[in-house]
Amino acid sequence: MARSRVDKRLAELADRLKRLRADMEVAEEQCLHFDALADDARLRSLVSETPASERHYKNAFRRAETMNTYRARLREEIHHLEQKQDELLDRFYSDG
Template identity: 40%
Template sequence: MDTPTLIDVANKGINSRLTERRLRRGTQSLASLRNELSVVEEQVQHFAEEVHDLEIRALVSETPLADAESRDAMRHMQAITKHRDYLRGAIAELEVRQDDLLDKLGR
C-alpha cells in the first residue's frame, strides 16, 4: 500500500482550495450570465413583437420607408437572437466546467 507523503497531502489541499476558488468564480459567472440572459430574453420578445408589427405596417402601407424599418427591425432581432444563443452556449459550457470541478473536488 502506498501511504501519502506530506507533499501529497499538501498538494491535495492546495488543489482542493484552487478548485473551490474556481467553483466560486464559476458560480458568480453563471449568476451573471443567467441575469444577462434573462434581460436578453425580454429584449428578444420585445423585438419579435416589433418585427411583427413593422412587417404588417410594411405590407399595408407599401412604402419604401416602412419596408426599410421592417428590415432594420429584423436585423436587430437577428443580432439579439444571436447574442441570446451565445449566452445559452456560454452558460452550458460553464455548467459543464462546474460539473467537472465538482467531480474533481469529490475525488
Template identity: 40%
Template structure:
C-alpha cells in the same frame, strides 16, 4: 511510512505529507474556481434573462412593422421592417451565445465538482 518503498516492501496506500498538502492546495484552488464559476453563471443567467425580454420585444416589433410594411407598401416602411429584423437577428445571436456560454460553464462546474469529490 509513506508511499516510498524500501527494499523488500511494496508501495503503501497511505498518503505522504506532500500528498496531503498537494490535495489541500488543489482542493482550495478547485473551490476558488467553483466560486468564480458560480458568480459567472449568475451573471450570465441575469444577462440572459434581460436578453430574452429584448428578444420578445423585438419579435413583437418586427411583427408590427412587417404588417405596417404590407399595408402601407412604402419604401420607408419596408426599410423600418428590415432594420427591426436585423436588430432581432443580432439580439437572437447574442441570446444563443449566452446559452452556449452557460452550458459550457455548467459542464466546467460539474467537472470541478467531480474533481473536488475525489
C-alpha cells in the same frame, strides 16, 4: 488540482454563471420586445407597401436577429460553464 484551488475556481464559476443568467433574463425580455417590433413592422410594411415601411421592417428585423444571436451566445456560454462546473465538482468530490 488542490482542493482549495478547485473550491476557488467553483466560486468564480458560480459568480460568472450568476451574472450570465441575469444577462440571459434581460436578453429574453429584449428578444420578445424586438421580435414583437419586427412582427409589427412586417405587418405595417405589407399593408402600406412603401419603401420607407420596408426599410423600417428590415431595420427592426436586423435588431431582432442581433438580439437573438446574442441570446444564443449567452446560452452557449452558460452551457459551457455549467459543463466546466460539473467537471470541477466531480474533481472536488473525487479528491475529498
